[in-house]
Amino acid sequence: MSTTVSVTVNGTKYDLSDVEPRLLLSDFLRDMLGLTGTHVGCEHGVCGACTVLVNGDSVRSCLMLAVQAKGAEITTVEGLGTPEQLNVLQAQFREHHGLQCGFCTPGMLMTGEDLLRKYPLATDDEIREGLSGNLCRCTGYQNIVAAIRAAAALRAEGTS
Amino acid sequence: MKPAKFEYVAPTTVDAAVEALRAANGEGKVLAGGQSLMPLLNFRMTRPAVLVDLNGIKELSFIELRGDHVAIGALTRHREIEQSRLIASKLPVMAAAMRHVAHLAIRNRGTIGGSLSHSDPAAELPMLSLFYGAKLSVQGPSGRRTIAAEDFFVDALTNCLEPEDIVVEIEFPILQHDGWAFEEVARRFGDFALASIAVSLRRAASTVEDARVAVMGVADTPLRLKEVEDQLRGIAIDDQMPDRFSELVLSCVSANGDLHASAEYRQHLLGQLAKRSMQTALAAKGW
Numbered sequence: 001m002s003t004t005v006s007v008t009v010n011g012t013k014y015d016l017s018d019v020e021p022r023l024l025l026s027d028f029l030r031d032m033l034g035l036t037g038t039h040v041g042c043e044h045g046v047c048g049a050c051t052v053l054v055n056g057d058s059v060r061s062c063l064m065l066a067v068q069a070k071g072a073e074i075t076t077v078e079g080l081g082t083p084e085q086l087n088v089l090q091a092q093f094r095e096h097h098g099l100q101c102g103f104c105t106p107g108m109l110m111t112g113e114d115l116l117r118k119y120p121l122a123t124d125d126e127i128r129e130g131l132s133g134n135l136c137r138c139t140g141y142q143n144i145v146a147a148i149r150a151a152a153a154l155r156a157e158g159t160s
Numbered sequence: 161m162k163p164a165k166f167e168y169v170a171p172t173t174v175d176a177a178v179e180a181l182r183a184a185n186g187e188g189k190v191l192a193g194g195q196s197l198m199p200l201l202n203f204r205m206t207r208p209a210v211l212v213d214l215n216g217i218k219e220l221s222f223i224e225l226r227g228d229h230v231a232i233g234a235l236t237r238h239r240e241i242e243q244s245r246l247i248a249s250k251l252p253v254m255a256a257a258m259r260h261v262a263h264l265a266i267r268n269r270g271t272i273g274g275s276l277s278h279s280d281p282a283a284e285l286p287m288l289s290l291f292y293g294a295k296l297s298v299q300g301p302s303g304r305r306t307i308a309a310e311d312f313f314v315d316a317l318t319n320c321l322e323p324e325d326i327v328v329e330i331e332f333p334i335l336q337h338d339g340w341a342f343e344e345v346a347r348r349f350g351d352f353a354l355a356s357i358a359v360s361l362r363r364a365a366s367t368v369e370d371a372r373v374a375v376m377g378v379a380d381t382p383l384r385l386k387e388v389e390d391q392l393r394g395i396a397i398d399d400q401m402p403d404r405f406s407e408l409v410l411s412c413v414s415a416n417g418d419l420h421a422s423a424e425y426r427q428h429l430l431g432q433l434a435k436r437s438m439q440t441a442l443a444a445k446g447w
Contacts, residue, residue, distance in 0.1 A: 001167060001168070021166065021167070021211070022162065022163040022164070022165055022166060024162070024163075024202070027162070043161040043199075043202050044161075044198075044199035044202055044203065045195060045198065045266065048263070048265065051265050057239070057265075057268040057269075058264055058265040058268055059265050059269050060195075060265050060269075062198070062202065063194050063198040063199065063266075063269065064194060064198070064269065065194075065198075065213075067168060067170075068194075068213065111264065111265060114264055114265070114268075115264060118264070128349070129259070129350075130263075132263055132349040132351075133263025133264070133266065133350055134263075
């Protein structure tokens with residue numbers, strides 16, 4: 001049994017037939033749409049690497065079926081900025097060296113985008129609390145926190 | 161790490177969902193927010209023949225005031241509860257607990273009905289349903305019935321739902337109290353609790369008139385401590401109260417240990433959190 005899925009991803013509309021109901025949204029994005037910026041880490045909702053925005057809310061794409069995304073607007077890391085023009089949060093990750101191997105980075109960015117939209121992020125404690133669902137094995141988190149702190153400060157100044 | 165094959169059904173009414181479960185003949189599973197079920201499917205720890213997705217049933221998503229209760233639809237997301245002004249003013253202990261419910265991306269998807277149906281012994285909403293004395297409205301093939309939260313949780317990850325039942329809504333009585341606190345310790349913020357306590361009080365003059373206490377992370381189900389509530393009622397409030405409360409709680413609980421934390425450590429945590437929660441409750445405005 002398969003079904004048709006119509007979704008908008010990073011502003012582009014896709015109509016895909018032959019989507020098996022058991023296909024995870026993460027695999028749909030990577031294997032059917034070729035958007036491999038979304039990384040697959042633990043596949044059970046612990047590591048946060050596969051985080052994307054669905055209708056503006058961050059979700060674990062490994063904990064959602066592709067068929068559940070029918071009609072949704074999805075943003076992946078490919079939709080944030082371009083190599084020539086990074087978005088505000090990406091630029092702060094570069095500025096503050098918020099990544100090393102880069103595996104967790106797409107999930108950190110998508111989580112950061114949602115946190116910046118929904119919480120004041122006035123203290124490092126609040127930023128760390130917000131990032132607690134995303135694992136990084138390289139940075140020790142310090143520089144990721146610094147990058148988000150800087151992005152929050154820019155937002156507060158009204159420049160983001 | 162991929163789900164086994166299943167038939168996917170996405171009904172738009174509760175009646176149709178119950179019918180789909182009945183037709184699945186015990187081989188069906190309800191998908192709400194999926195934040196606990198999807199990992200089980202990915203690991204193939206559960207292999208339902210039919211997955212009944214409730215996400216298209218719009219009538220199951222609401223938060224509303226009904227006299228001296230707040231009713232919450234089963235498909236209401238954790239994030240909606242976290243943000244709700246009605247919850248903040250009428251069920252403040254729940255509002256305080258919501259930031260401890262997993263992480264933002266999980267709260268964006270996870271639902272109250274799903275959390276209660278999953279019945280994790282260290283999850284906040286099952287504990288809060290006991291704390292408030294909530295009533296669950298459940299629909300099965302023979303219609304709707306009401307189950308009190310205190311009758312609902314049977315054991316770890318086990319409740320009294322039948323395979324064809326769907327939790328439809330939950331009614332929380334509003335406590336007429338004026339001091340409260342919620343405390344929790346987890347290894348990583350947002351993870352399941354190693355120990356947690358919720359307390360709420362109403363004071364008359366310098367004594368406790370009414371009290372409510374629940375704990376979790378220390379037993380196979382969350383626990384409401386009615387014994388402690390009874391002993392608090394009528395006692396004089398003084399500087400020793402946080403320490404006495406801590407002793408009272410520990411005298412009624414014998415914590416379980418597991419690979420995440422030993423029984424001794426959980427017991428110690430609970431004592432400290434009890435003390436801290438009483439300090440916060442007594443310091444609350446409105447005294």
